[in-house]
Amino acid sequence: MTPGSSLTVLLLISTSFAMRNSSSRSLRTRQISGMKLSSGFMEIVQEETCSDSIIRLSCRSLKAIIFILEAEYHTDRTNACGYDLQAIEKERQKSLHQFTDRNALYSVKFARHLRESYMAEEEEKSTAVDLRPSLNRRCSGLQHCRYKMSTDHPGPSLWIPANIRVKYACIPEKEVRKYCNMHVKVVADEEGYVRTPGYPLYYLGENSCGWIFKSLPGQRIALTIHDLHIRDREPDGSCVDVVRVRDSGSTVYENCGTVAGDTIISNTNLVTVDLIASEEFYPARGFLLQYKVLGCPDILAPNGSHVSNGTLDTRTFLCRMGTLFPDTKQRTRTIFCNNGRWNENVQSMPSCVASSALILKTEADDNRLSSLSGDDIGSEVRRGVGTDNAVAFTTQIMDSASTQPNMLNNADYTVDVVLPTLLIALLFVGNAVIVYVIFQYRKRKTPPGGGTAEEVALDAASGVPPV
Known part of the structure; x- marks a missing residue:
C-alpha cells in the first residue's frame, strides 16, 4: 500500500471518528402542547434529539400514563447531533477522487466497507425507521421511563448517529376505559x-x-x-x-x-x-x-330532492328536473361536515319549487314594484341602493297608496247611496201620481149633492194640493 493510499485510509478513519465524537454535542428540541378532553387535558410532548443520547419520557401528572404517537429515526438528518452529514460526505468524496492508481482503488473499497459497517446504505438514507415497537415495550403505560436506541432497539450499533423524533402523550388514567x-x-x-x-x-x-x-x-x-x-x-x-x-x-x-x-x-x-x-x-x-x-349522521333530503353524492365530509342534494332551491336559484346544494356536525340545518332548508313558477313570481314582484313606485325607483330598489333609500321608497308607496282609497270611496258612495236614493224618490213620485189619478177618476163618478162619508173623505183629500 502506497503512502498516498495509507493517508486516504487514515483520513477516512479520522473523519468517521470526528463525526462520532461530534455527535455527542446533541442539540435537543422539546415542544409541549395540550389537548382538551371531556374531563381535563392531555399533555402532548414532541422531542427531537440525537440517536446516541438518552431520551427521558415523563408525565408531569402522577395520574397519567404514556402512549407513543410517533417515533422515527431519520438517517438523512443529523442536525440534532451537531454535524452536517452532507458536508462530510462531500469532503470524503473529494478526498477519494484525488487518487487514481490501484492502491487508491483499494482504499476506495476499504472506505466503502467502512461506510457500510457504520452507516446506512444510500437507498436507506432517505427512509425513516419506526421505533414505536421498542418504545412501546419500554415506556407505554408507564408514568416515566428512559430510552436509549443503542441498547433498547435491535441492531442500531451499525447505524450512523442521526436524528430521533419522538412524539408521545400523557393521558389521564380516568380517561382510559x-x-x-x-x-x-x-x-x-x-x-x-x-x-x-x-x-x-x-x-x-x-x-x-x-x-x-x-x-x-x-x-x-x-x-x-x-x-x-x-x-x-x-x-x-x-x-x-x-x-x-x-x-x-x-x-x-x-x-x-x-x-x-x-x-x-x-x-x-x-x-x-x-x-x-x-x-x-x-x-x-x-x-x-x-x-x-x-363523518356526520344520516339526514333526509329536502322535499323534492334526493342525495346525488355523499361522502364522509359532504352531501350533495339534487332537485328534480324543472325544480330548484328558491333561495339559491340552483338545482344542486352541497353541505359540509365539520367535527361530526353539518354546517346547515337540513330541516330548515327550503323545498324545491318549479323553476318556471319561481321566474313568474320574480317577474310579478318586479312588475308590482314598478307599477307602485315607478321604473326609476323600482330599478334603484332592485339594485340595492341602501336601507335609507328603501325606507323612503316604502314611504312613497304608502303615500301613493293612501290616495287610492279616496277615489274608491267616491265611486262606492255614488253606487251605494245616490242611486238607491234616486230610485226611492222616483217610486214615491210614481205612487203619488197613481193615487191622484184614482181620486180624480172616482170624483167624476160621484153624483152632485150626495155622497157618503167615504165620499166626503175623498172630497177632503181631493182638496189637498197636488205634490
Missing part, C-alpha cells in the same frame, strides 16, 4: 381510549374480553391500535391469542404478536373488538387503542 364487556357510545368532538385489564403488565385470558362501539347512523368509527403486545404467532403462522375487530358481524381485522399504529375504519356505525386468549393471564402488555367518530 379499563374494564371488559362494555358498550361504548362514540360521539362527535370526543376521542376515547381503551386498554385491556392489567395493561401494561399482563392481560387476562380464558374468557373473551370485548367492547361494542356504536355511533349515530351514517357515521363511521376509526380505531387506532397504538400498542398491541400479546402472544406471538405459532410456527405455522396461526394465532393462539388474537385481537379481532368485527364490523356489523363481519371480521375486518385479526392480529397477534406486536403491533404499533394499525388503524381500522369501519363501514358502518357498529364495531366490536374482542381479545380472545387461551390462558388465565399472560405476561404481555395487552393493548391500548384509541377510538373516534368519522
Whole structure:
C-alpha cells in the first residue's frame, strides 16, 4: 500500500471518528402542547434529539400514563447531533477522487466497507425507521421511563448517529376505559381510549374480553391500535391469542404478536373488538387503542330532492328536473361536515319549487314594484341602493297608496247611496201620481149633492194640493 493510499485510509478513519465524537454535542428540541378532553387535558410532548443520547419520557401528572404517537429515526438528518452529514460526505468524496492508481482503488473499497459497517446504505438514507415497537415495550403505560436506541432497539450499533423524533402523550388514567364487556357510545368532538385489564403488565385470558362501539347512523368509527403486545404467532403462522375487530358481524381485522399504529375504519356505525386468549393471564402488555367518530349522521333530503353524492365530509342534494332551491336559484346544494356536525340545518332548508313558477313570481314582484313606485325607483330598489333609500321608497308607496282609497270611496258612495236614493224618490213620485189619478177618476163618478162619508173623505183629500 502506497503512502498516498495509507493517508486516504487514515483520513477516512479520522473523519468517521470526528463525526462520532461530534455527535455527542446533541442539540435537543422539546415542544409541549395540550389537548382538551371531556374531563381535563392531555399533555402532548414532541422531542427531537440525537440517536446516541438518552431520551427521558415523563408525565408531569402522577395520574397519567404514556402512549407513543410517533417515533422515527431519520438517517438523512443529523442536525440534532451537531454535524452536517452532507458536508462530510462531500469532503470524503473529494478526498477519494484525488487518487487514481490501484492502491487508491483499494482504499476506495476499504472506505466503502467502512461506510457500510457504520452507516446506512444510500437507498436507506432517505427512509425513516419506526421505533414505536421498542418504545412501546419500554415506556407505554408507564408514568416515566428512559430510552436509549443503542441498547433498547435491535441492531442500531451499525447505524450512523442521526436524528430521533419522538412524539408521545400523557393521558389521564380516568380517561382510559379499563374494564371488559362494555358498550361504548362514540360521539362527535370526543376521542376515547381503551386498554385491556392489567395493561401494561399482563392481560387476562380464558374468557373473551370485548367492547361494542356504536355511533349515530351514517357515521363511521376509526380505531387506532397504538400498542398491541400479546402472544406471538405459532410456527405455522396461526394465532393462539388474537385481537379481532368485527364490523356489523363481519371480521375486518385479526392480529397477534406486536403491533404499533394499525388503524381500522369501519363501514358502518357498529364495531366490536374482542381479545380472545387461551390462558388465565399472560405476561404481555395487552393493548391500548384509541377510538373516534368519522363523518356526520344520516339526514333526509329536502322535499323534492334526493342525495346525488355523499361522502364522509359532504352531501350533495339534487332537485328534480324543472325544480330548484328558491333561495339559491340552483338545482344542486352541497353541505359540509365539520367535527361530526353539518354546517346547515337540513330541516330548515327550503323545498324545491318549479323553476318556471319561481321566474313568474320574480317577474310579478318586479312588475308590482314598478307599477307602485315607478321604473326609476323600482330599478334603484332592485339594485340595492341602501336601507335609507328603501325606507323612503316604502314611504312613497304608502303615500301613493293612501290616495287610492279616496277615489274608491267616491265611486262606492255614488253606487251605494245616490242611486238607491234616486230610485226611492222616483217610486214615491210614481205612487203619488197613481193615487191622484184614482181620486180624480172616482170624483167624476160621484153624483152632485150626495155622497157618503167615504165620499166626503175623498172630497177632503181631493182638496189637498197636488205634490
